[in-house]
Amino acid sequence: MAKEIIQIKDLKVHYPIRSGFWNRITGYVRAVDGVSLTINEGETYGLIGESGSGKSTTGKAIVGVEKVTSGSIIYKGEDITKASNRRHLNYNKDVQMIFQDSMSSLNPRKRIEDIIAEPIRNFENLTTDQERDRVQELLDIVGMPSDAIYKYPHEFSGGQRQRIGVARAVATNPKLIVADEPTSALDLSVQAQVLNFMKHIQQQYNIAYLFISHDLGVIRHMSENIAIMNRGRLVEVGKKDDIYNHPVHIYTKRLLAAIPKVDVEHREEHKKHRLAVEEEYKNDQSKWYDENGRVFPLQKVSPTHSVALPASEINEMKESD
Numbered sequence: 001m002a003k004e005i006i007q008i009k010d011l012k013v014h015y016p017i018r019s020g021f022w023n024r025i026t027g028y029v030r031a032v033d034g035v036s037l038t039i040n041e042g043e044t045y046g047l048i049g050e051s052g053s054g055k056s057t058t059g060k061a062i063v064g065v066e067k068v069t070s071g072s073i074i075y076k077g078e079d080i081t082k083a084s085n086r087r088h089l090n091y092n093k094d095v096q097m098i099f100q101d102s103m104s105s106l107n108p109r110k111r112i113e114d115i116i117a118e119p120i121r122n123f124e125n126l127t128t129d130q131e132r133d134r135v136q137e138l139l140d141i142v143g144m145p146s147d148a149i150y151k152y153p154h155e156f157s158g159g160q161r162q163r164i165g166v167a168r169a170v171a172t173n174p175k176l177i178v179a180d181e182p183t184s185a186l187d188l189s190v191q192a193q194v195l196n197f198m199k200h201i202q203q204q205y206n207i208a209y210l211f212i213s214h215d216l217g218v219i220r221h222m223s224e225n226i227a228i229m230n231r232g233r234l235v236e237v238g239k240k241d242d243i244y245n246h247p248v249h250i251y252t253k254r255l256l257a258a259i260p261k262v263d264v265e266h267r268e269e270h271k272k273h274r275l276a277v278e279e280e281y282k283n284d285q286s287k288w289y290d291e292n293g294r295v296f297p298l299q300k301v302s303p304t305h306s307v308a309l310p311a312s313e314i315n316e317m318k319e320s321d
Ligand SMILES: Nc1ncnc2c1ncn2[C@@H]1O[C@H](COP(=O)(O)OP(=O)(O)OP(=O)(O)O)[C@@H](O)[C@H]1O
Pocket: 015, 029, 030, 031, 049, 050, 051, 052, 053, 054, 055, 056, 057, 058, 214
């Protein structure tokens, strides 16, 4: 049985909305509104959703860049939303992040050597020579030439910069990397290279990824377990095959139907299917939210598949099995 590495329980991140002369809080953006998920050692957990659904905020809250409003993040049996636990559990070393935009996430004024060495300096006491050897080793792991250490981020292509971002993220030997749209800014061919090589590193070092993307093709290629996010909540969670072969929630069906098909023979059929799903989505949308306009809590439809639907719908599905 897979060993779990991190457990997120009922995570909420609400941003205050301020307005008026006194800049008073007049409401909250419920960016993340009760997300629970468990990631196992060495696995890739895919988090999908449209723009603004709360994926990045979830990722940032997990690594500690964003303040958690409520909920818990259990790592090695302790809740790391309490700062003292973060320190003694080495959480900041074990959990790293890769960002979408490598141009802004890598400091343009620093040489690659310093960019990659920075996290090492935070957690280890190495001599200058040891540190340089480690940076060289990391560059080698991500397939970059050794003279890259003397260069600056702008001297590299987007794909190469993303590799440097990966080198920096793995520098501390992390157990979990939150990868937020790590390849969406890249050309398709470079995208595949970076993804394959992230998989390779994962197998070599047994790293778990929380892989955030709006691209279902990429998530399918990378993940074992998948969660679909909508309006700050999860609407469907399951094994990759549960989600791709038997989507239940109309929001998931709609996301899947929107993937363009290369298969010319079935293009018309696919178009019809997409339009039908779109129609169902428009007509039935109200059914997917409770009286407060919130997504229903997740309920199991099988041991590996949960969906946010009213209890009556779930029971109906189980009875018809
Ligand atoms: N610092 C902030 N202050 C206020 N609202 C924010 C802040 N950051 C994000 N939001 C809001 O929270 C919601 C979720 O944003 P988030 O960036 O997590 O979505 P996302 O699913 O990652 O979208 P994208 O794929 O476009 O990055 C959005 O409505 C966004 O406008």
